[in-house]
Amino acid sequence: MKIEDELLERLQEYSRIQLTKQELEIFPAEVGPILAEMDKLMSQKTDGVRGMGSPRVCFNVFREDVVEPSTASNAILKEAPARQGRHIRVPKAVE
Amino acid sequence: MKNLENLTALELGELIRRRAVSCEEAVHHCLELMERREPRLSAFLEISREKALSDAKEMQKRVDAGDQTLSPLAGVPMALSDSICIRDLKTTGGSRMLQNFHPPYSATVWERLKTGGAVLLGKTALDEFGMGVSGETCAFGPARNVWDNRWALDGSVAAVAGGEAFYALGSDGTGALRRSAAMAGVSSLRPTWGTVSRYGVVSGTSSLEQVGVVGRTISDCAQVLALIRGRDHRDSTTSQVQLADERSSMQGMKIGLPDCYFHQEGMDPCIKERVLSAAKQLEGLGAVLFPVELPIVDLILPAYFAIACGEASSNLARYDGIRYGYSANDVENLQELYIQSRSRALGNQIKKYILLGNLFLSEKENCYNKALQVRELVVQGLDNLFDRCDMILSPVVPSIPLPMEEKPSQLLECYRQSAFTALANLAGLPAVTVPCGYHSEGLPISFQLMGKPYGEGKLLTVAETYQQSIGFSKTPGEVGA
Numbered sequence: 001m002k003i004e005d006e007l008l009e010r011l012q013e014y015s016r017i018q019l020t021k022q023e024l025e026i027f028p029a030e031v032g033p034i035l036a037e038m039d040k041l042m043s044q045k046t047d048g049v050r051g052m053g054s055p056r057v058c059f060n061v062f063r064e065d066v067v068e069p070s071t072a073s074n075a076i077l078k079e080a081p082a083r084q085g086r087h088i089r090v091p092k093a094v095e
Numbered sequence: 096m097k098n099l100e101n102l103t104a105l106e107l108g109e110l111i112r113r114r115a116v117s118c119e120e121a122v123h124h125c126l127e128l129m130e131r132r133e134p135r136l137s138a139f140l141e142i143s144r145e146k147a148l149s150d151a152k153e154m155q156k157r158v159d160a161g162d163q164t165l166s167p168l169a170g171v172p173m174a175l176s177d178s179i180c181i182r183d184l185k186t187t188g189g190s191r192m193l194q195n196f197h198p199p200y201s202a203t204v205w206e207r208l209k210t211g212g213a214v215l216l217g218k219t220a221l222d223e224f225g226m227g228v229s230g231e232t233c234a235f236g237p238a239r240n241v242w243d244n245r246w247a248l249d250g251s252v253a254a255v256a257g258g259e260a261f262y263a264l265g266s267d268g269t270g271a272l273r274r275s276a277a278m279a280g281v282s283s284l285r286p287t288w289g290t291v292s293r294y295g296v297v298s299g300t301s302s303l304e305q306v307g308v309v310g311r312t313i314s315d316c317a318q319v320l321a322l323i324r325g326r327d328h329r330d331s332t333t334s335q336v337q338l339a340d341e342r343s344s345m346q347g348m349k350i351g352l353p354d355c356y357f358h359q360e361g362m363d364p365c366i367k368e369r370v371l372s373a374a375k376q377l378e379g380l381g382a383v384l385f386p387v388e389l390p391i392v393d394l395i396l397p398a399y400f401a402i403a404c405g406e407a408s409s410n411l412a413r414y415d416g417i418r419y420g421y422s423a424n425d426v427e428n429l430q431e432l433y434i435q436s437r438s439r440a441l442g443n444q445i446k447k448y449i450l451l452g453n454l455f456l457s458e459k460e461n462c463y464n465k466a467l468q469v470r471e472l473v474v475q476g477l478d479n480l481f482d483r484c485d486m487i488l489s490p491v492v493p494s495i496p497l498p499m500e501e502k503p504s505q506l507l508e509c510y511r512q513s514a515f516t517a518l519a520n521l522a523g524l525p526a527v528t529v530p531c532g533y534h535s536e537g538l539p540i541s542f543q544l545m546g547k548p549y550g551e552g553k554l555l556t557v558a559e560t561y562q563q564s565i566g567f568s569k570t571p572g573e574v575g576a
Binding site for chain 1: 139179197199200210287288289301303316328331334382386390391393394396397400401408412415416417418419420421422426427428429430431432434435437438441443446447449450451453454455457462464465467468469470471472474506507510521522523524548
C-alpha cells in the first residue's frame with residue numbers, strides 16, 4: 001500500500017483537513033512503514049470470520065417511551081461558536 | 096504541617112477517617128507540593144485551588160458527622176485527566192479544538208468518585224484526544240517525568256509520580272497511561288473494556304479505550320476501581336457481568352510468558368532482565384510460570400492500529416466548527432468552515448490518525464474490516480490461552496522511548512511503543528502495570544500483567560502480593576529538586 005499524491009488529495013477531502021506544504025512532504029514517507037504492516041494484515045486469511053466491532057458482545061438498549069428531562073438547550077447553545085436566538089448560526093449551505 | 100508524602104491513598108484515607116489528618120490539611124499538602132513542583136512537571140492544565148479547599152471543608156463536615164456512605168478514599172486529593180468531563184469546568188481533551196469547551200454534563204466516573212468523597216485538585220495534561228506515546232502531543236505542552244524531564248508523561252501519571260496527587264484517572268485508548276506509569280514508577284490499572292462507563296469521557300478510539308487508574312500502589316488503584324465500575328444506563332457498552340475482583344491465593348497462580356515479546360527485535364536487554372527477574376520473584380511467591388504463544392501475534396499491532404485510526408477518524412468528525420469547539424471565523428462557505436476549523440485546531444499527530452483512518456475505512460483495501468476479523472481471531476485464541484493460564488506477564492514497553500528533544504516521529508514511536516500494550520486494547524483485557532526496578536538510564540521499569548476479561552481479582556492478587564513482598568518505594572520524593 002502506498003500513498004500517491006492523488007490518494008492523499010482524496011484523503012484530505014474525506015477528512016475535511018488541509019495539510020500544510022511541510023506536512024504534505026513528510027507524510028507519505030512517515031506512514032510508509034505502517035502501511036507495510038497493513039499489507040501483512042491484509043494477507044491474513046479470514047474466510048467465514050464475521051469480525052468484532054468491539055472486544056465484548058454489546059446489546060442494544062431500550063427504555064420506556066416516556067418523556068424524560070434532557071440537557072437544557074441553553075447549556076448546549078452557549079458552547080456554539082455562533083448563534084442567533086435559539087439557533088446555531090452557520091454559513092449558507094445551499095446557494 | 097504533617098508530612099503526608101510517603102502515604103498511599105488508602106493510608107491517607109484511613110487517617111482522615113480517624114480524624115488524625117483533616118481534609119483541608121491533605122489538600123494544603125498537595126497544593127504546596129504543586130507550587131514547588133509544577134514549574135518542572137507541568138502535570139496540570141487547570142488547578143482548582145479554591146474549589147479543592149472548599150470541597151475539602153464540606154467533606155470534613157461529613158467525616159465529622161460519621162457519614163457511613165463515604166468511601167475509604169473520602170477526602171483524599173486526586174486528579175482527573177482533561178479527557179474526563181466535569182460540568183461547567185473547562186475540558187480540552189488535550190486539544191486546541193476544545194480549548195474553551197465547558198461541558199454541560201459530568202462524566203459518570205467523576206459523579207461516582209464525588210459521591211465517594213473525592214476531592215479534585217485539577218485536570219491533567221494528556222496526549223491530544225488520548226492518542227500518543229506518553230503525553231508528548233498535548234496541545235498545551237506535555238507533562239514531564241519527575242525522574243528525568245527529557246521525557247514526557249501523561250499528566251495524571253506525572254501528578255501521582257510527583258507526589259502532587261494521591262491517585263488519578265486517565266484514559267487508556269492507546270496504552271499511553273500504562274506506558275507512562277511504567278516509566279514513572281507508579282502503578283496503573285486498566286479495567287476490562289465495558290467495566291467502567293465512558294459516558295462523559297472525550298472520545299478517541301471507542302472500542303479500544305477504557306478509563307484507567309493511576310496510584311502509588313495497586314491496592315490504591317483497586318479501591319478506586321471499586322468506586323467507579325459498574326453498569327451505567329448512559330453508556331450502553333457497560334457490561335452487566337459481575338467483576339471477579341475477590342482476591343485469591345498466589346499459590347499455583349499460572350502465569351504465561353509470551354516468548355515472542357521477550358525475544359522480539361529491539362527488546363531492550365535491561366528492561367527484559369528486570370522483568371524476567373520480577374517473574375522469578377513471582378515464582379518464589381508461589382506462582383507457576385511457563386512460556387506461552389500468543390494468537391497471530393504479528394498482526395495484533397497492525398489490527399489495533401487500523402481500528403484506532405478508523406475509530407479516531409470517525410469520532411473526530413464531530414469537530415466541524417459548528418456546534419462547539421474552535422471555529423474559523425474568516426471563511427466564506429460551509430466547506431471552508433469545516434476545513435479551516437479542523438486544519439488549524441487539530442494537532443499534527445491527530446491529523447495523521449484521521450487521514451490514515453479514512454484510508455483504512457474507505458479505500459478498496461478496507462483494512463478496518465480486516466482488522467475487526469483479526470480481532471475476532473485474537474479473542475478466540477485468547478479464550479484458549481486463558482484456559483491454560485490465569486494471566487500473561489510481559490514488559491510494558493520494548494525500549495525506553497526517544498526523549499522529546501530528539502523530536503521523533505510521534506506516529507512511528509506510538510506504533511512501536513504499543514507493541515506490548517496493544518493486546519489489552521484490542522481484546523478489551525484488564526491489565527496492571529507494576530514497578531519492578533530501574534533502567535541503567537535511571538528511569539523506572541515496570542512489568543505488565545494482562546488477564547482474562549473480568550478477571551481483575553487474580554491480577555490484583557499477584558500485583559498486590561508482589562508489591563507487599565518487595566517493600567517498594569512509593570514516591571520518588573524530591574528527585575532533582
